[in-house]
Amino acid sequence: MFRYNKISERAQNLLKILVSRYIREGQPIGSRTLSRDVNLDLSPATIRNVMADLEEMGLVCSPHTSAGRVPTVRGYRLFVDTLLQIKPLNNEEESHLRRQFIQEYDIQRLLEQTSSLLSEVTHLAGVVMLPRRDSKALRHVEFLSLSEKRVLVVLVFNEKEVENRIIYTSRSYTSAELQSTANYLNNAFIGKNIKAVRSDLLRELQETRENMDKMMQAVIEMADKAFDSDETMERDFVIAGQTNLMEVADLSNIEKLRDLFIAFSEKHDILHLLDQALKAQSMQIFIGEESGYEVLGDCSVITSPYTVNGGMIGVLGVIGPTRMPYERVIPIVDLTAKLLGSALNHC
Template sequence: MVSRAPAEQISERAQHFLKVLIERYIRDGQPVGSRTLARDSGLDLSPATIRNVMADLEELGLVASPHTSAGRVPTAAGYRLFVDSLLSIKPLNRKTVDQLQQQLPSANTPGEIVESASRLLSSMTRLAGVVMVPKRNQERVRQIEFVPLSGTRVLAVLVTSAGEILNRIIETGRRFERSELEQLSNYITEHYAGHDLESVRRLVLDDMQATRERMDDLMAEALRMAQVTFSTDAEDEADVVVSGQTNLMDFDELARMDRLRELFEVFAEKQQMLHLLDRCLEVDGVQIYIGEESGYETLRDCSIITSPYKVDDEVVGVLGVIGPTRLPYDKVIPIVDVTAQLLGAALKFRS
């Protein structure tokens, strides 16, 4: 993992040079030499003094010297110190927030809103945008209806708080009249509406155990059908929407064909993305993974900036961006943060 050198162990002058070096490298993508540092730092120091400071930073593992250049580039540890202690982040101006809000219309379906958020992150940052589709387990039940089909089959239509409509065909033990199914629908909606799907599954099982001896036929059938309707299957598995992968081709450090192939396989397969985003569900606010901090070798040259998004104060997913370690953190972090807030608000409006 990336070792973290505390800022207090480094002189203010060395911190200043590290900050100048990283900002220059993020902007140009080229190793930064002593002459450039002297000009950009605004300090009247001799080249020898600057070289000594750079040697100290290199010894601490915060910068490195590429073989092809006398200049230095930041390491993952250098970026970590920069992000944790030296970075200045300004909130987005009102015009940019309005622009983001206009491009994330709440009138669309939840799936369309999530896809819009992924494209928006990509277009605003020129990086790859990733958005975890809201976890259905954490969505609340708004309404359920049973519709008779042929024979003993019944269509269960579940409406969630996010406006999602989930359908499931149930095989029943007998044919039901439409009026009976309306009674079952009303019973389940009355008892379980407002609870998230995971809670409903537990409540149904508890109710079946607690009322087994005294439940009438209607209650027994309602609970049995609820158990089938709310059971977990492949439809409940998480998914992630990725946009703007080709933006990564604009960065020399990621543009080699073998690196692009590795990254695109990660985006296509999605499991690593989902595992990484899952880790961010339990953490409030913006999370930043630099290089190997992600835990995935394929993402060793990348930084990932994520933020959870909420509906009714409940975290239902995570969004973020993926790019090279030299991405402009000061500009990207507030975009990710605000987009998460806007996505949650758009999904809440749908509920």
């Protein structure tokens, strides 16, 4: 773990100016440029020495020989954690955000509106995780055979929420077996929480495994896989403004952009990252490689959870280049999460 207290105040100040200028200008920052900064009273030689120290600590690097320096992921992290001065939104910006949540929408439209709003205001990609539902009451279930060992599960939850899932079974089941299994679950567990259904059946499996007939074996396997409590299966997100990233010079590599758009389409990696952010229960900033996904290596992701009835049920945020204006984006994400939570409480 890197220890920030090892860096002198002078070096921290120099790093702060370098990162701020690089975010603003997008070009490597040289010692001569820094020596002309009005906030520094240091000779060019002293600046070169401090820059060399920062490079040795892995906080800045030179993209080309004899070029200026740019911040590394570690440099951005130090900047964001200890040097960044968050700028409060001005009255006009805050009023604009609040006005977008005055009208009443259905939940899906509200989430889509929010991701578009984040994109519009930040000029980055806005993403909103669909609310997690801790309570899903089973209303109806059907199983349809697709092919050998593949079954389509049609689940109806709560009032009219429908989900389709494909599961892979340990053996092939006949249509009659699947119908019998669905009948059993519909008769025995209607109105019960699906997590409770799954846990009850698995407990029954442990208690009566030896005397269990083929019918109950089928019921338990189907319930185990159809009601899998892996939360990533129950998640989705809406995203807007992906094309904004095509205009960012730092992300102009066509192959990297393609991989990023594929990740947005396939969703799994992004969902996993959003799920990590939700579990943290606070604003999270993933910079470059910190996300754990190569496809996001040149990106930063800023997220904040939104709360309904006192419980954190999702996160929203923005995805953009590591060279983003953090001091402006962070308060936008924070306020938007609060406004979305408030709006959902009234839906």
